[in-house]
Amino acid sequence: MGSGDLEFRHVAETFAALERVSSRTQMAVVLAKLFKRTPPQVIDKVVYLLQGRLLPDWKGAPELGVGEKLLVKAIAQAYRVSESRVEKMFKALGDLGSVAEKLAEESKSKMSRGAGLLAFMGSQQAGLTVSRVYNDLLRVAYAQGEGSRDIKLKIVAGLLVDATPLEAKYIVRFIEGRLRLGVGDATILDALALAFGGGSHSRPVIERAYNLRADLGYIARLVAEKGVDSVKGIKPEVGVPVRPMLAERGKDPAEVLRKVGGTALAEYKYDGERAQIHKAGDKIIIYSRRLENITHMYPDVVEMARKGIKAERAIVEGEIVAIDPDTGELRPFQVLMHRKRKHDIIKVMKEVPVAVYLFDAIYVDGEDLTQKPLPERRKILESIIEESDNWKIAKYIITSDAEQLWKFFLEAIEEGAEGIMIKALHRESYYTAGVRGWLWVKLKRDYKSEMTDTVDLVVVGAFYGKGKRGGKLSSLLMAAYDPDRDIFVTVCKVATGFTDEELDKMNEMLKRYIIPRRHPRVESKLEPDVWVEPALVAEVLGAELTLSPMHTCCMGAIRPGVGISIRFPRFIRWRDDKRPEDATTTKELIEMYKRQLRRLEEAPVET
Numbered sequence: 160m161g162s163g164d165l166e167f168r169h170v171a172e173t174f175a176a177l178e179r180v181s182s183r184t185q186m187a188v189v190l191a192k193l194f195k196r197t198p199p200q201v202i203d204k205v206v207y208l209l210q211g212r213l214l215p216d217w218k219g220a221p222e223l224g225v226g227e228k229l230l231v232k233a234i235a236q237a238y239r240v241s242e243s244r245v246e247k248m249f250k251a252l253g254d255l256g257s258v259a260e261k262l263a264e265e266s267k268s269k270m271s272r273g274a275g276l277l278a279f280m281g282s283q284q285a286g287l288t289v290s291r292v293y294n295d296l297l298r299v300a301y302a303q304g305e306g307s308r309d310i311k312l313k314i315v316a317g318l319l320v321d322a323t324p325l326e327a328k329y330i331v332r333f334i335e336g337r338l339r340l341g342v343g344d345a346t347i348l349d350a351l352a353l354a355f356g357g358g359s360h361s362r363p364v365i366e367r368a369y370n371l372r373a374d375l376g377y378i379a380r381l382v383a384e385k386g387v388d389s390v391k392g393i394k395p396e397v398g399v400p401v402r403p404m405l406a407e408r409g410k411d412p413a414e415v416l417r418k419v420g421g422t423a424l425a426e427y428k429y430d431g432e433r434a435q436i437h438k439a440g441d442k443i444i445i446y447s448r449r450l451e452n453i454t455h456m457y458p459d460v461v462e463m464a465r466k467g468i469k470a471e472r473a474i475v476e477g478e479i480v481a482i483d484p485d486t487g488e489l490r491p492f493q494v495l496m497h498r499k500r501k502h503d504i505i506k507v508m509k510e511v512p513v514a515v516y517l518f519d520a521i522y523v524d525g526e527d528l529t530q531k532p533l534p535e536r537r538k539i540l541e542s543i544i545e546e547s548d549n550w551k552i553a554k555y556i557i558t559s560d561a562e563q564l565w566k567f568f569l570e571a572i573e574e575g576a577e578g579i580m581i582k583a584l585h586r587e588s589y590y591t592a593g594v595r596g597w598l599w600v601k602l603k604r605d606y607k608s609e610m611t612d613t614v615d616l617v618v619v620g621a622f623y624g625k626g627k628r629g630g631k632l633s634s635l636l637m638a639a640y641d642p643d644r645d646i647f648v649t650v651c652k653v654a655t656g657f658t659d660e661e662l663d664k665m666n667e668m669l670k671r672y673i674i675p676r677r678h679p680r681v682e683s684k685l686e687p688d689v690w691v692e693p694a695l696v697a698e699v700l701g702a703e704l705t706l707s708p709m710h711t712c713c714m715g716a717i718r719p720g721v722g723i724s725i726r727f728p729r730f731i732r733w734r735d736d737k738r739p740e741d742a743t744t745t746k747e748l749i750e751m752y753k754r755q756l757r758r759l760e761e762a763p764v765e766t
Contacts, residue, residue, distance in 0.1 A: 163200040167287040169193060170205060171326045177340045181679055183349070183645055186342060190350030197289075199383035203376030204293040206347060211338045213297055215374045217400050217450045221300045225311055225334050230255055233312050234331070237319035238262040253675070255335060259319060260328035267324065287321055292330065299334075336671065339692055341679030343740070344375060345645040351379055356387040368393040370402040370593035371529065373450050394527040397439045397472045400446040401521055401529075402593035406580060408747045409600040410611065410754045412568065413561035418597045419583040424533060425567055426555035427576040428601055429516050430492045431480035432736055436464050436515075438473045449738050456498045459508055460515055463550040470523050470543045477517035478553070484512050487548075489575030493732065514549035518580075521590060529590040533582055533598075536590065557584070568602055578603035595642070595744065610701045610725065612751065614639070614743040615734050617647050618695040619678065620687030621669055624654075632666050633657070636687045637699060637728070639712050640742045647693045648711040648745060649683045650723065651701070656730030668695065682711045696734040696742055701725035704752045713745050713752075723748050 173193045180186050190209070197205050207213055214220040225233075234255065235242045240262060248258045295314050302310040315334065319327050332338050348369065352362035368390035369378045381389050395401050409415035416423055433448040434457075443461040445454045454461060460479060468475065481495040482488065490511075497511050498504070520528050520540040528536050544552060556567050568579050582588065583598045591598060603612050616637035624633030634654035638647035657665065672692040677683060681693060706717060707724035714722040 163198045164288040164290050165197050165201055165205070167289050167292050167326055168323055169196060170208060170289060170292075171323070171329045174329045174338070174340060175325060177342060183346050183680070186346050186679070187349035187353060190342070190347065191353035194350055194354035194379070194383070197383070199380055201289045201293075202383045203380040204289050206376040206379045208289075208293065208333065209340070209342055209347060210344070210375065211333065211336065211340075213293070213300055215376070215450070217373065217446055217452050219452050220297075221303070223296065223300050223311075223334055224302070224307070225299060225315060227255070227335075229308065229312060230315070230331065230334060233315040233319065234259050234262060236312065236316040237327075238266045254332075254337075256328040256332035256337070259331040260324045263319070263322065263324035263327040287318070287323075287326055292318065292326075296333070337674075339674050339678070343645055343680060344369070345740075347375060347379075351382055352387075355382045361387045364391055367592070371395050373400045373402050395474055395522040395529065397437045397474060397522065398444060400435055400437075400450040401474065402450065403433065403435065403448050403476070404519075404591050404593070404599060405595035405741070406599035406601045407595060407597050408612070408743075408750065409581065409602050410751075412564040412581075412602065415581050415600045415602065416559065416561055416564065419581060419600060420585045422557065422559040422584055423564075424537070424555055424557050424582045424584055425564055425579050426518055426553040426582070427516065427571045427574070428578045428580045428603065429478040429480045429489065429553070430575070430577045431478045431495055431513075431516075432492070434460070434477055434479045434515070435521075436460070436468075436475050436477065438464055438468045438470065438475075440471060441465055448736055448741070455504065457513065458504065459513065463515060463547065467545050467547060467550040468543055469545055472522070472524055473520065473543060474522040475517055475540060475544070476519040476521065477515045479513050479515055481511050482514045482549070484509075487514075489514075491575075496735075512549070514551070516551055516553040517544055518553040518555075519590065521592075529592060531589070532584070532586050533588040533590075534584055610703050610751075610755070613698045613700045613731055614650075614725070614748070614751075615696050615737055615741070616650055616653075616699050617693045617739045617742045618669070618672075618691050618697065619647055619649065619681045619683065619693050620685070620690050621673075622652065622654075622688045628662070631662060632669055632689065633662055635665075635697070635730075636683065636685060636691075637697070638681065638683075638693065638742075639745050639748055640740055641682075641712075641745045642740075643745075646680045646682050647678075647739065647742075648714070648722070649681075649685060650710055650712045650748070651699070651725040651728045652685075653697070653699055653728045653730050655728075661730075684709055684711060693739045696737040696739060698731040698734055699725065699728050700731055701729065702727040704748065704755055713749050716745070716749050717752060723752055 176189050231242055231245045235245045249255055295318050299311050299314050318330055348366050351365050352359055364387055371393050435446040437444040443464045445457055447453045481490040497507055520536050523539055558564055571579050579602050581600045588598050618635050619638045620636030621632040622634040624631050634652050637651050637653055638649045641648050672694050673689050674692050677690050703726050705724050705726045706721040708721050710722040710724045712722045
C-alpha cells in the first residue's frame, strides 16, 4: 500500500464502532479519529463510502446493479459454499452482511489450519485498501450491457476473497444499500471541524463551503490537504449544484412583515418543482431541490433556458409548474410528476406542458451573488432574463402594507399557486445556501381545518394493520426534523388517507428501508412493529395540533413532559422532491401551535 492510501480495515472498524454509538457527538469523535489517519488523497472516497454512495447524487453515478440473487452468488463463489447454504443463513440472520462475515471467518479458519496458511498470511499482509474497494465498486457500477453480470460477479467475489470478515460484512452491506450507520452530512461536517479545524468553531466555515459546492468528498479533501482557510473563498460553480436556501413558515402577514424588516418582496409560491438551472454556453443542466440531475425530464425547459438566459455562464433558480395546454392555467404538482417517466418524454412533454417562474440568481459570469442582498440579485436576474410565454420572472410585489400582502396572497391562491413567499429586502438579505431563516417566509393557503397548513414529515417506523389490512404495514410513525440536534422526533401515527393501491405501493417502498432497530438519529417513545430508516417524506394534514406525552417532538417546549402531536392526521401525498432534512422542523411546529392557540383565544365566545 502506498503512503497515499488507507487500509480498508480502518474504515470497517469505524463502521462497527459507529453501530455501537448512540449519540451524534460520539459519532463525530469516532469519525474525526478516522479522518485524521486518512491520507488526504483518499479522504473524499472515505466520505462517499460513509454517505453510502460512490459519488454525489448530482454526478449521476449509475446504480451498482447488484441484486440480492447476484450477491448471494458472489458470496457463495468467494467462500466456496453452495448458494442454498448462503440463502439458508440469510433466512436465519436476516442480513447478507452478517452471512458474509461468518463465512469469511470459516474460510480464514480453514485456511489457517490447512496448507493454505502461507497464502492466508500473504493475503492478510496485502490487505484491502480504500482505493481498491472504492475503484472496484465503481467498476461494478459502470459495468453495463452484455456480459456485465459476469463482470460484476467476478469483481464482488474478488473483493470478498481478499476481505477480512469485518470488511466483507460492510462491503456487502454497502452493495445492498444497507449500511445504516446513522451518519448524516451534519455529523461528517462536525467531524471535519474536529479533525482539521481545531474544533466546532470552524464548522460554519466548512458548512458554508459545502452549501455552495454540494460535494462533501471534495470539501473534505480540500480541508484535509490545505486547511479550513482554503474553503473560505469557495464560490458557486456552474455544473455543481448549490444547496437551496430554505424558508420559515408564517401565517399572519403583519407578523411576517415585522420579522423580515417591515418591507418585503412577496412573490407567488408555485405548486411545482423547484429547479436550479445552470448555463455554460449552450449547455444547460437542471437540478432539483434534492440536487438530483433532472435535465432529462425537461427538454423544453432546456430550450427555454438556452434562449432566455442572456449570460454566458449563470446559475438561476425558479419553479417548474405544469400548465393547462388549452388555458395556460396552473395545474397541481401531482400533474407535473407525470414527467418522472424516463421513456416517451417527448410524448409526456406534449401532454404536460410546463412554465418556468424564476425568482433568484446565484451566479452570473464569474460573480458570486450569494453575498449580495436580494434587491441586487433581483436586479441582475431581471437584466439577464428575456421573458417569453412560459419563461418568466415570478409574479411579485414590494410592500410594507399587511393588507396589500393579504390581498396578494388571496390573488395567488385564486390563480392556482400554493400561497406566497415573503422575502426580506434589507442589506443583509443574502442568499444563505442550505439554511432556513427569517429572510424568506412562506405563507401557504388555509386548508379550512383547525390545523391550517400541511406539514412534511419523515417515516421512521410502521405498524401492521388489522382486518382487511392484516399482514400489511398500514400505519406510519411520522417524525419532524430537529435541526439543532440533527435528529428526527416523532409527531404522530398516520393510518388514513391511503388508497388500497397506495398501501400496496407503500409496502413495496418501505422494504428497502426497514432496519432491525431504532435509527440512531430517531428519538421515539413508541415502539413500532418495524423501524424504518428516515428517508421517505410525506405531506400530512390533521385536524389540529395537540399536546401529547407519547411523542418526542418539541418535548418540554410548551409544557414540561409533553410534546406536540397531530390529532386525526391524514396522508396527502409523498414528497419525493424533499430530503428528510427538508421536512417540517420542530421550530416550525412550535410556531404553528402558538398561532393555533392565539386563534382560539381570539375566537368569539358563543352564548
